[in-house]
Amino acid sequence: MPVERQVTEDDALQLVLAVHRLNRTLRLSTTDLPPTQLIVLSLLAEHGPMRIGELAARVPCSQPTATTVVAVLEAAGLARREPDPADGRAVLIILTDEGQERITSVARREAELLDRRMAELEPDEREIVLAATPLLRRLAGR
Amino acid sequence: MPVERQVTEDDALQLVLAVHRLNRTLRLSTTDLPPTQLIVLSLLAEHGPMRIGELAARVPCSQPTATTVVAVLEAAGLARREPDPADGRAVLIILTDEGQERITSVARREAELLDRRMAELEPDEREIVLAATPLLRRLAGR
DNA sequence: TCACATACATAGGCAATCTATGTACTTGAG
DNA sequence: CTCAAGTACATAGATTGCCTATGTATGTGA
Numbered sequence: 001m002p003v004e005r006q007v008t009e010d011d012a013l014q015l016v017l018a019v020h021r022l023n024r025t026l027r028l029s030t031t032d033l034p035p036t037q038l039i040v041l042s043l044l045a046e047h048g049p050m051r052i053g054e055l056a057a058r059v060p061c062s063q064p065t066a067t068t069v070v071a072v073l074e075a076a077g078l079a080r081r082e083p084d085p086a087d088g089r090a091v092l093i094i095l096t097d098e099g100q101e102r103i104t105s106v107a108r109r110e111a112e113l114l115d116r117r118m119a120e121l122e123p124d125e126r127e128i129v130l131a132a133t134p135l136l137r138r139l140a141g142r
Numbered sequence: 143m144p145v146e147r148q149v150t151e152d153d154a155l156q157l158v159l160a161v162h163r164l165n166r167t168l169r170l171s172t173t174d175l176p177p178t179q180l181i182v183l184s185l186l187a188e189h190g191p192m193r194i195g196e197l198a199a200r201v202p203c204s205q206p207t208a209t210t211v212v213a214v215l216e217a218a219g220l221a222r223r224e225p226d227p228a229d230g231r232a233v234l235i236i237l238t239d240e241g242q243e244r245i246t247s248v249a250r251r252e253a254e255l256l257d258r259r260m261a262e263l264e265p266d267e268r269e270i271v272l273a274a275t276p277l278l279r280r281l282a283g284r
Numbered sequence: 285t286c287a288c289a290t291a292c293a294t295a296g297g298c299a300a301t302c303t304a305t306g307t308a309c310t311t312g313a314g
Numbered sequence: 315c316t317c318a319a320g321t322a323c324a325t326a327g328a329t330t331g332c333c334t335a336t337g338t339a340t341g342t343g344a
Contacts, residue, residue: 012253018278111154132274140163
């Protein structure tokens with residue numbers, strides 16, 4: 001029976017700190033693919049082809065940043081671009097097979113690292129973390 | 143009765159993505175105090191005076207980064223330095239009253255923003271997020 | 285006493301992101 | 315049909331935050 005309670009200022013601060021520090025730890029351990037590139041690839045994998053502007057809104061980042069990131073992914077063969085048939089100004093960014101494979105390999109690496117860290121938590125604590133994951137994603141907004 | 147299950151590759155990827163995106167969202171909404179500065183202040187608040195090297199290890203960041211951040215905090219009046227009586231090479235970084243107040247004000251701001259985002263979750267979902275917070279922090283390592 | 289280790293500071297550079305602006309295309313009012 | 319305004323992406327330039335490599339002062343043990 002969970003106790004209904006307010007979100008205190010300390011709760012908020014602790015969550016913010018936890019996210020910042022976990023982000024830092026992740027960046028240090030996974031030099032594989034920069035965060036923004038990984039986010040873009042996963043958006044394409046989840047939602048299918050998408051415009052630059054839509055990517056920028058969902059990442060979230062500025063439109064020029066999305067342009068740059070897409071150029072890098074394209075050069076690496078992880079995504080390709082195609083003119084949007086519905087609008088001559090726009091381009092559709094499409095995940096390549098190689099891009100899909102890269103996501104898979106990153107996921108495998110992350111799972112290994114996470115497993116090692118998760119080993120220090122109790123089983124029920126691991127459940128809480130996993131249950132919180134989609135919620136954190138929703139908190140990040142679309 | 144929680145079902146005991148493996149941490150899958152997708153679980154890991156989703157957690158990583160959630161952290162990266164939440165981090166991004168936080169950075170965009172709180173221009174108040176850069177993440178590293180906030181982390182350093184909160185470490186000082188939680189554990190008391192600390193050396194530069196220990197700050198670097200706990201943030202985590204490189205020692206030169208810790209030096210720079212401390213210099214900024216010092217210039218802003220949020221922290222001060224004192225020679226370590228036990229070692230002439232070292233300095234102790236100490237949180238000032240103003241630094242403590244700043245933490246409080248940041249926490250208040252964050253709580254407001256978080257409340258707004260949390261409003262989109264169900265009460266039991268909010269509980270899960272709050273329960274996960276200290277666990278995430280432990281995942282980030284010491 | 286001196287070689288080595290340690291703690292912090294400084295120098296230099298790199299990567300990621302932003303704002304401001306330019307260019308090509310589309311749209312809608314007249 | 316035409317052209318002014320809007321939209322989508324690209325480019326330019328600057329900023330920020332972080333790192334590695336190195337320097338300087340202090341401590342430590344043979």
